[in-house]
Amino acid sequence: MYYLLKLGELIPLFISAIMSPQESLEELQKGLQSLQRQNYPDAIAYLENFCKYFPDNESPYFVQAEMSLVRAYRGQGEQEKAIALCQSLAHSPNQEVASWARSLFKILTIDEKNSNELGSTEQYFFNGPRADETNVKIVMPRVADSLKFAKVITLIFPFVAVFIVLFSFSWLLFRPNLVFAGLYSLLVSLFINGLFFLLSTWLIDQIQEQFYQTRWGTFNEIQRYSPETGDFLLRFCREKRIKLPRLGIIEDGRPIAFTYGINANEARLVVSRGLLESLTEDEIAVIYTHELGHILNRDFRVMTLVSGWGQCFYFLYLGCEKLAQKSKTWHTIAFILALPCYGLFQLNNLLNTYLSRTREYYADHFAITHTGNPNALVRALVKIPLIRIQQELNATQAAPFLVGMQNFSVCFPKTSMGSEKTSQLNPQNLGKLLLWDLLNPWSFFLELISSHPLIGKRIQVLTHYAEQMDLRTELNMTQMQQDASNINRNILYLSFFLELGLVSFPLLGFIAGLIFFFNPQFMALHLLNPIFFGIGLGLLCQVAIATLFSGKPIDTDLQSLCYSPYASPFWSRLVQWQGQLQAVSYSTLWGKPLYFHDDKAIIPVRHNLFGKVWQKLFKHHSSGVLMLESLMEIQGGFRRRLSSYLELKSMANDEISITSYPQLWKLIVAIAIILLGFIIK
Template identity: 30%
Template sequence: MARLFFASLVTVGLLFSMVCGLILALLVLTDQVNLGFAIAITIVLNAIIWLVSPWISDLTLRWFNKLQFIDDAEVASRYPHIHQLIHDVAAEYRFKAPRIGLIPDRNPTAFTYGILRSNARIVVTDGIFEFLNADEQRAVVAHELGHIVHRDFIVMTAAGTLVQIMYQIYAAAMRSGRQGSSGNSKNKGGQALVGIGALIAYYVGIYLLYYLSRTREYLADAFSAERVEGRHLASALVKIAYGIVKAEDTDATQSLLQSTRHMGVVDVKNARYSGLEAENDLDDPERASEAMLFDAHNPWARLIELNSTHPLTGLRIAHLGDIARAKAQAFPDYDLKAAAQRVGLNKGALWSRFWFELAILLFPLALGILAAALQAWVLIPAAVAIGVLATLRLRYPRGASPATTVANLMTDPTVSPVVGRPAQLTGKAIGRANPGFIAGEDVIYQDRTGLVTADFRSMLGFIGNLFAGWKRVPKHIGQDGQLQGWFRRGMGGYVIMREMSSTAGTLRARPYFWQAFLSVAVIVATLFFYFASTQYTLDPEALRIDRTFGEGR
């Protein structure tokens, strides 16, 4: 846990030092911009938002999600195991026990918000009590108490303010550079450099903010494991993901999950994919552990996680397992170390495959950079397009799709978001991937071992997707058949559809068509422009030679 606290401190310190450095650089270069006022306004506005946000959240959740706060006596009566935990932690850390709010929604989620420890709220849905047992409920509430104890409201608000200030510095530097006098070109150039540096720092800061958020989640997990054994939070994370997939989607449910995505015990986007895995593996913890090996060991998982406020589920469970082993506690169900030994995981092979696939991903960019290095500026688009064409066969391997199962695909830790694994599943589409969207072209496909998302990509692009979702996909839902395509894994696993056949007919897709067509079009257009411009450049010289020859004759 000390390492995680240190990581949080270093991240906030890095953001602060970046801001201070940019401010000093800009103030040295110019005295024309009232940067201090802009920063002061940013800090004041964030402070006001921080102060009033709990009451705004109360009103919003009451209005849209029927939130009800229950008094302490009712909590003690209905949920004595949770009441005892909350009061034990509050007494130990000397703050007022947080208010408990209940939302009547089957989607299992929990989150906390507030200003300080003393006025925090913990909100849970009915789904927490439907899908989780008593120990798992305590583990989830302990996780939220961890956020309160660690004062994450303040930490994340302060870090977010620093990132906003970086953007203020960028805007101020650019504005000052445009308005400055033409005689002070040296300072103007310096201001532009500071502005560019601030913009880069702003985007870096966003990813540092994501990293800080993930670190705070790990800290809250560790706090939960201190109060309730880590195995209970591990199983709770799996069941929450399962419950989010199983519970009926409504507008209110979607609003709740999306609006609390950054605050919830899980990231709902990751949870939907994890939920499909949990649907497959809820009664088979060993297979579930093998499905999470991708999260814990595949290098692509680290890149995928960069854009998330929460760690990937497999990484969180691996972290909880490490804590349990350090405390000599049982961790029988989701032991990722044992799973890695069962499948004979080769980390060296995973890294070799990662570098190869990264090279495939970056090859078009590398050709573009090569063209630029050779100063063939006009040919840069064609070079990139050639790279795309050259890698299509690798990203969409041709040939027969071997018969397999969802379980076999999901437990393969070597898959990636770049190179598809050819696969053929036997089963049926059981519904749309986006329930309620009548033109949704993607479906949930079920075989005898589990569920996976089938991603339809029309050769006609967006319009083709809408038409297929509206007219062609519905007749295949509920019909037995086969699905052929390429399995990839990003935040979760999915099959890019090549063909879905059933008793209702055959639905074909050409996911690589537009990439190939546009690449060829770019190459042709670039070469045409190149030769046209070359001919135009040479024509005057050719005319001069002809004219000289005519005069000599």
């Protein structure tokens, strides 16, 4: 037995002796190629075999094999092996290797923690394959307008908006001379827009550093999270002969990625810590490649230029919010000042949505062309909103970058994908979530005011790319097509036209008011402004119909409603559920974000709860999260827009019962407009 054991120890030495250095390096090369293709089982087999039989443990080849083996273990989900090998490399005499190992060790421990706490999303994806090589040729379907056309139109919008405002005032000042008023407005509009064009990058930089907690990182730091990203960044900049973008990291767990600047050599590429720690290496790489696509397509420059005055107003809004948090005395004044700033910022965002939405399709195409990995981008787009809402529930402060950089970010931060709990996610259910984006008639109209393509349409295009490359797709599109065929299109469109009629009531009131206004025989009504009266009456009819015909609560759960392609953005569906209410610990000028969740899904809640109601409802926890520990009976209206939400109507348990009035503000506005119809000439 002793001699058999000794013989077993000598076998590896014998194999290493007869294996030539060239054969060993071929084994290493095969392992690295398998790792690049995300074929983790083969990569592990080749690399383990190389490390086992290679004679020189201090060789750079041996160290490279061990570092690659850590990445392969991580990709395969063998966290314990990855951590053990990483700890060994942390004691390497090579300081660069030791530093890399220590950084990766932190990431691996975070991966393990997230997997235990949230139920890792990785187990619900089969990690669809990628193309064997990069720089693949794929045809982009006709899903978007010309990018050049979108850039030209978007450049015109801010100029026209400022010109109209200036001409309205200058017309009053120079009424006899309209030509002079027009020239004056034209020159001042050019000056104002030119000034903001020049200041836009500097202004966004100031917001990054003062409000977003952005830290300008190093290339090595990004490469530690994703070596593939580092390799592509260097190759891309070398081929295009541009400087490496200035790489920023926002120290926040909520994932985001965006690019801005007016010159390719001075571009800023910023991601959050949450994105780096939550996505896998190839998913990080495809996100960075997507952002580099904006630089190559030069749309990042136009977005930065036209967002200048909007970012200026957002800077003022954040200043007002900061003032309100510091002093209760100034809270009301800060709120009044913040309202117009926020409104003008959102107006600027709305003017830029056409380019923001169009350019995403082109950046996606660029990313897939240069990585050959559409499945990684699908996974990233699904994970980002899921991780965001999980991080939001445990956050201790607001994330102003989610709103401020909404038009710049890789995806819409509050998409309905976040409605599903991570622990319940699987590709089959995910396909159901996307049906609303693809089939509901309202999706077309809502996408017109969205900063990004609806995620269902975007994933459909990415799946088309995967099929062009003969790759197995991440989602079960066959199952999606079967689910789509079971939908009753007649009911879907009948509901749409009925809701469209309801939404048109204020417009019909406006038209009726015009008829009254221009018809002398109706002057006996003594209405000083029939137009206002008509609009207010239309809104009042909306409130009355929504209240009287709300019906009884439907018998369904939150997850089923999130999947329903029949869900409406305007006609709420009354529901009654049992679950928990949770509010984040931070406050904004608009109050505390509130969420309802059961064991399957989670959804934001809109409410009219103020002041002492919060103290009555919630208790402070050591984690900083506000949560009602006992189950609540919740009644409210479910709506599906760009993101799903619940309009709270009532909540009750054995201890308390509270009623909210979701139509209250619309009722107040309707009555106010009707009164204006009697008062204002």
